[in-house]
Amino acid sequence: MAIAKAERLMNLALCLLGTRRPLTKRELRSSIEAYIEASSDDSFNRMFERDKDDLRELGLVIETVEGIEGDIGYLARRDSNRLPPITLDAEEAAALGLAAKIWQQARLAGAASGALQKLRAAGMPLAGEGSDYDAGQPHSALEPRIPAHEAAFEPLMLACRDRRPVVFDYRKSNAAHPEQRQVEPWILECWRGHWYVAGWDRERKAERVFRLSRITGKVRSRQGAFTAPVPDHVTVRETVESWAGETATGTAKIRLRAEHGYPLRARALTVRDLGDGWDELEIPNGHGLDAWLVEFGPDVVVLEPAELRAEVIDRLRAVAKG
Numbered sequence: 001m002a003i004a005k006a007e008r009l010m011n012l013a014l015c016l017l018g019t020r021r022p023l024t025k026r027e028l029r030s031s032i033e034a035y036i037e038a039s040s041d042d043s044f045n046r047m048f049e050r051d052k053d054d055l056r057e058l059g060l061v062i063e064t065v066e067g068i069e070g071d072i073g074y075l076a077r078r079d080s081n082r083l084p085p086i087t088l089d090a091e092e093a094a095a096l097g098l099a100a101k102i103w104q105q106a107r108l109a110g111a112a113s114g115a116l117q118k119l120r121a122a123g124m125p126l127a128g129e130g131s132d133y134d135a136g137q138p139h140s141a142l143e144p145r146i147p148a149h150e151a152a153f154e155p156l157m158l159a160c161r162d163r164r165p166v167v168f169d170y171r172k173s174n175a176a177h178p179e180q181r182q183v184e185p186w187i188l189e190c191w192r193g194h195w196y197v198a199g200w201d202r203e204r205k206a207e208r209v210f211r212l213s214r215i216t217g218k219v220r221s222r223q224g225a226f227t228a229p230v231p232d233h234v235t236v237r238e239t240v241e242s243w244a245g246e247t248a249t250g251t252a253k254i255r256l257r258a259e260h261g262y263p264l265r266a267r268a269l270t271v272r273d274l275g276d277g278w279d280e281l282e283i284p285n286g287h288g289l290d291a292w293l294v295e296f297g298p299d300v301v302v303l304e305p306a307e308l309r310a311e312v313i314d315r316l317r318a319v320a321k322g
Contacts, residue, residue: 001305004034005134006088007034008032008034008035008051009051009054009055011032011033011034012028012032012048012051012052012055013055013060013076015028015031016055016060016074016075016076017033017064017076017078017081019075020068021073021075022063022065022072022073022074022075022293023073023074023075024067024071024073024074024177025044025045025048025072027050028074029048031045034047035047035048035253041322045143053076056152059081060076060081061076061077061080061081062074062075062076063075063076063077063080071124097290097309146198150195150212150213151213151218151219152168152197152212152215152219152296153188153212155218155221156185156186156188156197156212156219156221159185159219159221160185160186160187160188160197161184163225163226163230164221165182165183165184165185165202165221165224165226166182166183166184166185166219166220166222167180167181167182167183167219167220167222168180168181168183168215168216168217168218168219168220169181169215170210170214170216171214171216172214172291176319176321178216178217181198181201181203181208181210181270182201182202182203182222183197183200183201183202183208183210184199184200184202184226184227184228184230185197185198185199185205186198186199186200186230186231186233186234187199194211194212195211195213196209196210196211197209197212198208198210198213198234200226200227200228202227238241249285249286250284250285250286250305250306251268251269251282251283251284251285252282252284252285252303252308253280253281253282253300253302253303253304253305253307254280254281254283254293254300254301254302255278255279255280255300255301255303256278256279256280256281256296256299256300257277257279257298257299257300258273258277258278258279260296260299261296261299261300264281264283264296264300265281267283267284268281268282268283269281269282269283270282271283279301285305285308289308289309290308290312290315291315293308293312294312294315294316294319300312
């Protein structure tokens with residue numbers, strides 16, 4: 001069945017590419033064996049429309065032309081379906097190869113695979129295929145990956161592209177239950193292995209950044225245009241860094257259970273072994289550090305400053321109350 005359809009699509013593509021004038025449905029039906037064998041006009045029409053849509057999805061540019069007598073004809077001009085010369089340096093080829101890996105976890109995997117095949121056919125070596133990016137090795141020992149496993153990734157990506165408002169339930173790190181958010185999404189960005197979406201929160205009337213792994217349930221699209229202007233440059237990473245305490249305004253002292261909290265240890269300014277299964281760390285302190293520390297649960301105890309300790313305790317009590 002698949003072979004028969006592939007042959008039919010190939011024949012249709014060759015007819016449309018080989019003609020110098022638009023071909024009508026009647027002419028196409030009499031030229032392609034599978035169409036000749038169609039049991040009825042309705043069956044042929046359905047088959048032809050599906051085939052035409054499939055070819056367009058594969059990238060073939062098919063023009064619809066109305067003739068002098070009102071007949072509709074179809075053709076695919078060669079100059080419109082010829083891939084122009086492509087030159088990529090090692091960094092650009094690596095970026096394309098890495099981007100394609102993202103779509104492998106989403107519904108766009110087929111489109112990404114097709115795009116890479118066209119680039120390979122044009123003679124473009126991509127990452128992992130003998131380019132300068134991996135020093136000529138077919139499989140690099142260190143292969144960068146950007147996973148996109150969250151169910152919210154694809155609907156949010158499409159909403160960002162189409163500028164569509166969305167609604168979703170979001171659970172903050174210090175909350176036991178999710179809250180509904182109405183957001184105008186601007187951009188998706190991956191930072192330290194997590195995907196974030198930045199956009200305009202309609203209820204709070206302010207820019208917000210949401211971590212996709214904390215979105216619960218389905219992301220639902222809404223009708224209508226954006227109510228807030230989309231900035232030319234959205235600093236997702238800088239916003240997330242400031243919320244996670246990366247933009248430090250001081251230092252904090254914490255007790256951390258031994259063999260736990262490696263992200264905290266990586267940022268520690270000093271580490272002292274207390275000898276009882278705990279270590280004392282001095283870490284940068286900035287806006288949002290309390291929310292991050294809560295995620296480590298009973299493995300972290302804040303010693304100072306007192307304000308940070310109180311904020312962490314308040315968040316833990318809110319979670320305990322549910």
